[in-house]
Amino acid sequence: MKKNDFAPASTHSPPLSFRTVRADDDALVLSGVRRFRLRDIFECGQCFSFRKMPDGAYAGVARGHYLSLRQDGDTVVFAHTDEQTFRTLWYDYFDLGFDYEACAERFSGEPTLKKAAEFSKGIRILHQDFWETLCTFILSQNNNIPRIGHLVEALSRTFGTYLCTDGYGDRFTFPTPEALLEAGEPALRALKTGFRAGYLLDAAEKAAGGALNQKLFEDPSVSTEDALRALSRIRGVGPKVASCVLLFSCRRYDCFPVDVWMKRVLSAYYPGVSDGKAFGPYAGIAQQYLFYYERCRKSKMI
């Protein structure tokens, strides 16, 4: 039996909210996991590269690696991966070093947020690939959620690299900027990306030119304001898309994407509030709690 031998990758606060009870070459089992629920993580709208399988597991590709996960209560099985990859990739990807318990505590003083945080308590803000997240949220504009997933998958299947095959089908990595540039606009439109094709190509040009380095956008010495401004120079990237990219791929918890759902929440519960400043340095997490709560409520999942 192993116990808590993973050093936190960042400055986030220990103690870890899980312990490993078994690790072998193919799977790794975490038990005692707190504030971690696969459904909340993957259905809250931050990620489109993992899907629920017929058997209830979630499977997908992130940063070039395949993973399938299954959860039963506070036990989570990371399958088709190994301990080394868990340490270097998944621990960071799932933000396992961040204390969501303490974060939610900060929100407990306000009734609406407290209720939303309780409902959404399994959410973790993923540390996703910058380029893929950028493309995903460019595709999200004036579009519906099922279709965004289909477009991401079509792009991967057509211009990405084959990785493996599972019960769902063949799995591919998300295409590189160069691959999209080589494909060209007609080919992107053929996949039904519509008017967003030109936006993807503008982003691809800037990325291939080296202007969209993820590390730079994550650099704490770069202000969030500057990072947002830099992203907004990409055609088709406005405040909402830029905020999503920085929150979901750059660990900028202060970013507060305001979409139609959040506008509804703000006008109903926080009249006069139009941005995340009132919610503090973890406004982005508050946003996800409120967003997910509101969307589930509307679709009668609650």
Next chain:
DNA sequence: CGTCAGGTCTCTA
């Protein structure tokens, strides 16, 4: 069948 979707761009006053 229309309507509209986790927005952004463009054009107008």
Next chain:
DNA sequence: TAGAGACCTGAC
């Protein structure tokens, strides 16, 4: 500086 349309496409 603000407000209206347009925009690809297909879920619903």
